[in-house]
Amino acid sequence: MIRFKNIVKKYRTKTIINDFSLHVEGGQLVVFVGPSGCGKTTLLKMINKLIEPTSGKIYVNGKDISTINSIELRRNIGYVIQNTGLFPHMSIKENLELIPKLKGEKDSAQITQKTMELMQMVGMNPEEFLHRYPNELSGGQQQRIGVARAFSTNSDIILMDEPFSALDPVTRGSLQEELFQMQKEYNKTIIFVTHDMDEAIKIADKICLLKDGNILQFDTPENILRNPANDFVENFIGKRRVWNNPELLKSRDIMIHNPVKIIPQRNVLQAIEIMKDNKVDSLLVTDKNNALLGLVTLKGIQLLKRNSIIGEIMERNVLSVRDDANLISVLFTMNEHKTGYIPVVNENNQLIGLITRSSILSALSSQLIDLEVTF
Ligand SMILES: Nc1ncnc2c1ncn2[C@@H]1O[C@H](COP(=O)(O)OP(=O)(O)O)[C@@H](O)[C@H]1O
Ligand SMILES: [Mg+2]
Structure with a gap:
């Protein structure tokens, strides 16, 4: 579904990403996790061409993205960032319907129907919220709309860059739960970036652990917890995990x-x-x-x-x-x-x-x- 092939990214002389190759299978929720500055956002933004690699190729559905029009590509990839990226001067309804309309969908009854579904999906009452503006919503509510909007693109791929980092733990937990369920239901391919290992463990099908632009380990949460590849991974996840997650013992x-x-x-x-x-x-x-x-x-x-x-x-x-x-x-x-x-x-x-x-x-x-x- 998404394939990174020998990706290198340099800023002037500094190499941020060095020969990164990874295959993300369709229908999986893959979490990129690693300390701040390790290159997570850079990798994510390369998928929708917000950043160009210095060398190497990225394939989406087998197609080299350097040959795809950037605007077209972005309309087909949902993107959620920390401060939602909702347009402040548009109502929630307008925000949610923007991409379908940009994509030329004409049937307004059908668009409205879809918007209603999306609101239900993220647990928000349409009557109450559709006509509000983003600044009339709490941080958690805005983030729910951000997630709904990413799902509104009808795209198979959603990129999420620390979408829940600014939220309080309770709101965060419930959004993680909802995302997990939505992903299972809609079978999207999601790359989710976080620096929080607990978050990664809760939602990931597979975790890609990064440090200084290199992959330390790419595996299921369970395998990473059970067999950390090296001391850095072990320190990052902490020893007490198995004890905290008894379901990991088989x-x-x-x-x-x-x-x-x-x-x-x-x-x-x-x-x-x-x-x-x-x-x-x-x-x-x-x-x-x-x-x-x-x-x-x-x-x-x-x-x-x-x-x-x-x-x-x-x-x-x-x-x-x-x-x-x-x-x-x-x-x-x-x-x-x-x-x-x-x-x-x-x-x-x-x-x-x-x-x-x-x-x-x-x-x-x-x-x-x-x-x-x-x-
Ligand atoms: N435009 C830029 N010019 C120079 N260095 C950059 C630029 N953008 C990011 N970097 C550097 O690249 C590294 C990776 O950044 P980033 O991908 O944002 O990390 P993360 O998302 O993992 O915190 C950091 O060291 C950052 O300082
Ligand atoms: Mg980042």
Whole structure:
């Protein structure tokens, strides 16, 4: 959708961006995050040709933008900046309808209809606000209109440069939430610039972490938090994140890796021996491909005939969780089914681990110990 290819930007002799290449896929919300002065705004403004690169190319929908008329390009790309950029002498309605009209849309009933929808979308009552002027709105309300206007272009692409930075935390949180939902609903491609990692984590499909015009890491919020590429990233995100975001801990992080297993062809006597040897009171039953078939517990089998075949007496329909299920959902499942352990399987239903109360506790305490050493 948007491709930066070997972008270099120099101001006189100073290189601001040095050989920047990145591909932003369609329908994704990508957040550029990094300290002030690292080149975020410069990169964003290159996409709608407010700034020209010194060298390198940018492609939008496969088309080299240096070959597209700038005005035309900008009409097709929504752009939201910190102080909204609403025209002060136009009413909210006029501001929202400007771009459709500039684009030659004639059907005024249809334009009005669209304006109403946009107002609803950003949670503003049209009757109350459409005929006001921007300075008759609070900062948060103006910013909502700014977001609505970006969505009014009907463009697939929206660029947002620290749009919520000047807002109070509550307004900011609700706009982040709305943006997130709107993006999922309308499937726009959004590049969102911020210097605030918390904001990035809340809304991004992917985060591009920048420093001095270089990409330090480009990945999902989850992967960046779990595996920061280097010390700078780690400091930028802070260690306590996993602790603050328990949903980042996945089954695979909290499971025991080698749960004791048994094949279904064995009998009860052998199962009891295996339990004794391994000091466990249950065994997971798997076939030769390691697919999870069932479960036997000491309590459930100790009164059975010693030569009964495990495959015939095991409990089937064993509850399991996927390896990428998060801690919260695992706890929820365990609680709902009142169980103290739960097998972990991959997408092919192969057993890869076992979560127990004590494995959860040790995963959590290792996080905590990590924290205490760092801070
Ligand atoms: N017109 C300009 N002339 C010289 N330097 C500039 C100009 N515009 C921006 N810069 C410099 O480029 C760097 C990146 O700026 P910018 O993209 O605005 O950073 P960010 O948005 O990440 O805070 C900064 O060091 C800034 O001082
Ligand atoms: Mg900036």
